[in-house]
Each structure stands twice: as structure tokens, then as C-alpha cells.
Amino acid sequence: MAASDSFATEGNQPFFHFYLELWRNDTFLSxxxxxxxxxxxxxxxxxxxxxxxxxxxxxxFKRDDWKFIAWFPMLIPHFVAAYICFLLFAPSGWFxxxxxxxxxxxxxxxxxxxxxxxxxxxxxxxxxxxxxxxVILMLLPVYQEMDLRYEDVSKTLGGNRWTVFKTVELPWIWxxxxxxxxxxxxxxxxxFEVPALLGVTFPKMIPVLAYDWFYQAGWVNxxxxxxxxxxxxxxxxxxxxxxxxxxxxxxxxxxxxxDDS
Amino acid sequence: xxxxxxxxxxxxxxxxxxxxxxxPVILMFLKSVSFGWSWPDWRPTQFDLRGWRVVFGxxxxxxxxxxxxxxxxxxxxxxxxxxxxxxxALSRFHFRGKAIIESLLMLPILIPVLAIAMxxxxxxxxxxxxxxxxxxxxxxxxxxxxxxxxxxxxGFDRLKNEWEEQGAVLGANSQTVFWTVMVPLMTPxxxxxxxxxxxxxxxxxxxxxxxxGGTVSTLPMIYYPFFTSADxxxxxxxxxxxxxLPIMFLILFEITLRVYLRVIKRP
Numbered sequence: 001m002a003a004s005d006s007f008a009t010e011g012n013q014p015f016f017h018f019y020l021e022l023w024r025n026d027t028f029l030s031x032x033x034x035x036x037x038x039x040x041x042x043x044x045x046x047x048x049x050x051x052x053x054x055x056x057x058x059x060x061f062k063r064d065d066w067k068f069i070a071w072f073p074m075l076i077p078h079f080v081a082a083y084i085c086f087l088l089f090a091p092s093g094w095f096x097x098x099x100x101x102x103x104x105x106x107x108x109x110x111x112x113x114x115x116x117x118x119x120x121x122x123x124x125x126x127x128x129x130x131x132x133x134x135v136i137l138m139l140l141p142v143y144q145e146m147d148l149r150y151e152d153v154s155k156t157l158g159g160n161r162w163t164v165f166k167t168v169e170l171p172w173i174w175x176x177x178x179x180x181x182x183x184x185x186x187x188x189x190x191x192f193e194v195p196a197l198l199g200v201t202f203p204k205m206i207p208v209l210a211y212d213w214f215y216q217a218g219w220v221n222x223x224x225x226x227x228x229x230x231x232x233x234x235x236x237x238x239x240x241x242x243x244x245x246x247x248x249x250x251x252x253x254x255x256x257x258x259d260d261s
Numbered sequence: 262x263x264x265x266x267x268x269x270x271x272x273x274x275x276x277x278x279x280x281x282x283x284x285p286v287i288l289m290f291l292k293s294v295s296f297g298w299s300w301p302d303w304r305p306t307q308f309d310l311r312g313w314r315v316v317f318g319x320x321x322x323x324x325x326x327x328x329x330x331x332x333x334x335x336x337x338x339x340x341x342x343x344x345x346x347x348x349x350a351l352s353r354f355h356f357r358g359k360a361i362i363e364s365l366l367m368l369p370i371l372i373p374v375l376a377i378a379m380x381x382x383x384x385x386x387x388x389x390x391x392x393x394x395x396x397x398x399x400x401x402x403x404x405x406x407x408x409x410x411x412x413x414x415x416g417f418d419r420l421k422n423e424w425e426e427q428g429a430v431l432g433a434n435s436q437t438v439f440w441t442v443m444v445p446l447m448t449p450x451x452x453x454x455x456x457x458x459x460x461x462x463x464x465x466x467x468x469x470x471x472x473x474g475g476t477v478s479t480l481p482m483i484y485y486p487f488f489t490s491a492d493x494x495x496x497x498x499x500x501x502x503x504x505x506l507p508i509m510f511l512i513l514f515e516i517t518l519r520v521y522l523r524v525i526k527r528p
Contacts, residue, residue: 053278056274057274057278060267060270060271060274061271066274066275066278069275069278069279069282069283070278070282072282072283072286073282074456074457074460075456075460075504075507075508075511076286076460076503076504077460077463077464077481077503077504078464079464079466079481079484079485079488079503080289080500080503080504083289083488083496083497083500084285084286084288084289084500087285087288087289087292087497088285088288092299092300093300094288094303096300096301097300097301097302097303098303100300100301101301101303105301108300108301129281129282129285132281132282133282182371183370183371186371186373187370187371189373190372190373190374190375190376191373192374192375192466192467193464193466193467196466196467196485197485197488207373207375207467210375210379211375211467214379225379226379229373229375229376229379229380230376232372232373232376233372233373233376236368236371236372236373237368237371237372239371240364240367240368240371241364243364243367244360244363244364
């Protein structure tokens with residue numbers, strides 16, 4: 001439905017003219033840039049921190065009761081997480097107060113702008129906090145199923161910590177890490193709730209811009225909003241295809257390993 | 262690693278976890294019961310329940326609270342009804358095009374909900390589903406079902422076929438096997454599905470706004486305008502209410518589950 005509207009033509013304009021128009025639209029381009037930036041940075045950070053935490057905790061604890069602490073943010077809706085981020089990082093927030101008490105600040109305005117900033121740092125922080133539990137949730141079963149004897153092999157053969165990680169853990173975790181990365185990346189690109197609260201009026205993130213264009217009076221920009229959503233959806237389908245191929249290859253590897261034993 | 266050092270590492274990591282994941286929520290709770298806590302106090306000086314009184318004094322909140330719980334509850338139930346057979350089939354049977362169906366079921370997680378909502382809006386207007394609770398329930402199924410199917414499928418994957426066969430050998434029909442063998446063994450998956458779906462349904466703003474068209478008022482509909490208001494204790498109380506709902510749901514669900522298991526285990 002949205003797709004067909006976005007292809008609609010008037011007179012003798014080319015079939016893709018809304019897409020061409022979008023490509024020349026500076027508002028869209030800056031929205032795209034900031035969206036990709038936020039999605040890439042927050043997903044990468046969540047993945048790296050989540051991986052580090054999973055590795056550390058999995059080695060330290062035999063039982064996995066600790067995971068319930070890590071899953072706690074999953075119970076919190078995204079916009080409440082955004083509010084917590086605001087509470088902590090706003091110029092009038094808790095960190096600003098603490099820094100003032102230490103004596104590094106004299107006024108509120110000296111505190112660096114973390115929320116409602118054009119770099120979307122607040123949005124990134126919120127997403128990282130919300131997505132780390134998801135990363136742990138996905139990675140932990142893989143670590144629990146991993147055969148740690150390979151680690152001893154790698155160590156006896158003289159591998160340092162990085163080699164051990166690279167040869168033992170990485171082959172196990174990279175397919176699932178890629179899947180997590182793609183899911184989160186596409187989710188952040190398309191989610192409206194957090195940037196609507198912690199964003200700025202320019203540049204807007206794509207979902208906020210799309211909502212604005214779709215529901216503003218006049219309906220002039222409606223096809224543009226739809227074209228934007230079609231682009232995002234295509235991106236999602238490509239991501240799904242990638243996930244499918246990789247996870248299947250992985251499953252194939254698994255099956256052959258089981259047959260060996 | 263010596264034992265003492267390991268213990269230290271454990272304690273450090275646990276406190277780090279508490280600090281990252283739980284402490285911010287506690288700060289929010291303190292904010293909601295504090296009075297006149299503003300910059301640059303790093304801790305509350307006075308406590309007061311004014312924020313909570315304002316939240317519960319607002320008549321819109323009660324009806325929205327009811328709407329939210331109703332919608333989320335029905336969405337959870339529908340998810341179980343639809344996702345259980347789908348997950349079972351995907352886990353137990355091998356058929357042509359299974360991989361494609363599986364990835365098609367993943368798509369609603371990946372395709373932005375905004376795109377789906379914009380696409381479905383006109384269709385739903387034609388069907389007369391907009392501006393009413395039924396339509397909102399329907400649209401909330403989109404972002405929740407893929408997760409429900411995924412979690413339940415991995416639950417079925419872990420549950421070996423032999424348990425069902427054992428039940429069947431002992432003379433139970435497939436329904437009895439399902440209710441007395443599979444459900445008790447699947448409780449972890451069932452619990453995660455219920456909570457996940459509840460939280461996702463609770464967090465929807467834009468879908469409810471589009472399909473509900475402003476007539477269906479859920480808590481997020483009121484939350485967004487509140488966010489810009491200057492009264493910090495009130496927003497904090499409202500946010501804590503949001504965090505409390507899934508926790509209360511989890512407790513209620515757990516009790517139901519326990520009662521069910523006890524009834525089943527009775528000789």
C-alpha cells in the first residue's frame with residue numbers, strides 16, 4: 001500500500017520521481033545520516049559491552065542467576081528508559097549535580113549537552129542501556145553450549161588471550177553476533193519512541209521525520225514519507241536475507257560437527 | 262585465579278551490574294517520592310507523595326490504565342493462541358519452504374512498524390478497525406508475534422520429543438500430553454514470552470497513536486504530553502508506574518502458573 005503510493009506519478013514524471021526527490025532533499029539526507037550514525041554507534045557499543053559482560057560473567061559464575069539483573073532493563077519501556085537517561089544526563093540532571101558538588105561546575109549551562117543534542121548522544125545512551133540485555137540474552141546460550149576444551153587446546157599450543165578468543169570463541173559467536181547486530185541496527189533505524197523524546201528538531205531521525213511528513217497538514221509530503229519507509233523496509237528485507245543465509249550456514253556447520261563425534 | 266581474587270571479581274562485577282542496570286531505576290523511584298529535589302542537590306532532601314497523588318488524581322489515567330492493561334492482556338493471550346501452534350510446527354516438522362516461512366515471520370521485527378502502520382492504515386479504515394480498541398489490539402500483534410514465536414520455538418527445540426512419546430505411551434491423548442507434560446516443562450519459555458509481549462505492547466506509542474487515532478487512550482498517549490511538562494516528580498511517578506506494570510504482571514502470571522502446576526500435580 002505504502003509502496004504503491006510512493007510510486008504514484010503525475011503527468012510525465014518518471015516512475016521513481018519521489019525517490020529522486022527524496023535523494024535531493026537535504027532534510028531527508030541529514031535524517032538518514034543521523035539515523036545511520038545513531039544505529040551504528042549504539043548497536044556496536046551494545047554488542048561490544050554485552051559481549052564483554054557475557055564473557056566475564058559466564059566465567060565467574062557457575063550458575064546464571066545474575067542474568068536476571070542484566071535483564072532488568074528489558075522490563076522498562078523504551079520511553080521510560082529515555083526519561084531515565086534525561087534524569088541522569090540532562091544539564092539539570094544527576095550527573096550535572098554531582099559534578100557541581102565536586103566543584104568542577106559553576107552553572108548548569110557548563111555541563112556538556114547530552115540530551116536533545118544534534119549528535120543524539122542521549123538517544124545512543126538510551127539504546128545502549130536497553131539493548132545490552134538483549135545482547136546478553138542472545139549470547140549467553142551460545143557461551144553455555146561452547147566446548148571450553150578447545151580453549152585449553154589453544155592455550156597449550158601457545159595462544160595468547162586474543163588468539164584464544166579468535167580461534168575458540170569467535171567461530172561460535174559471530175553468526176549470532178551478526179544476527180543481533182542486524183536486528184538491533186534495523187530496529188534503531190525504524191523506532192520512533194526514543195528519538196521523539198530525546199531528539200532535536202534538526203536533524204530529525206528518519207522515523208520522526210516520516211511521522212511528521214505523513215501526518216502534517218496538506219499531505220504534500222505523504223508520498224515522500226512512504227518512499228522513505230519503503231527504503232527502510234527494503235533494507236530490512238536485505239537484512240533478513242543475510243541473517244537467513246548466515247544462520248543456515250551455521251546450522252550446517254553444527255550438524256556436521258555433531259556427526260563427527 | 263586464586264579463590265579470594267575470584268570472590269572479589271564476582272563482587273565487583275555484581276556491583277557493576279547493579280550500578281548499570283538497576284541503580285538508574287532506583288534513582289527514578291527516588292525522584293518520584295522526593296519533594297523539591299532540583300539541581301544541584303545530588304540527593305533528595307525531603308520526601309513527599311505529591312507526584313503520585315497528581316498521577317492518580319488525573320481521571321484520564323484510570324481509564325487509560327484500564328485500556329492499557331486490557332489491550333496488553335488480550336495481546337498476550339492472542340499471542341499464545343497464535344504462536345504456540347506456529348512454534349510447535351516450526352520446531353517439530355520439516356517441510357518445504359520452512360526456512361522461508363521462518364524468515365518471513367522474522368520480518369515484522371525488522372521492517373519498521375511505522376512502515377507497516379502507514380501501509381495498513383487505509384486498509385484498517387476500510388475495515389472499520391481504526392479508532393477502536395480492537396484495531397489497536399490487532400496492530401499490537403505485529404511487533405509481538407515474531408518474538409513470541411521465536412521464544413516458544415526455542416522452548417520446543419529444547420524439549421525432547423521423548424517426553425511427548427512417554428506421555429502417549431502411558432495412554433494420554435494429545436491434549437492431555439500438551440496440558441500436563443509440555444506446558445509444565447515449558448514454563449521458562451512461557452514466562453519469558455508473556456513478559457516480553459506485555460512489555461512490547463505497553464511500550465507502543467506510535468502504533469496506538471496511528472491506529473487508535475487519538476480515541477483509544479493508553480498510558481503512553483498521556484505520557485508523551487506529560488514528558489514536556491516541567492513537574493519532575495509527576496513524570497517520575499508516571500515512569501515508575503510504567504516500570505511497575507510489567508513487574509506486577511510478572512508476579513500475577515507467576516502465581517497463576519504456580520497454581521496451575523499445583524493443580525496438575527495433584528494425584
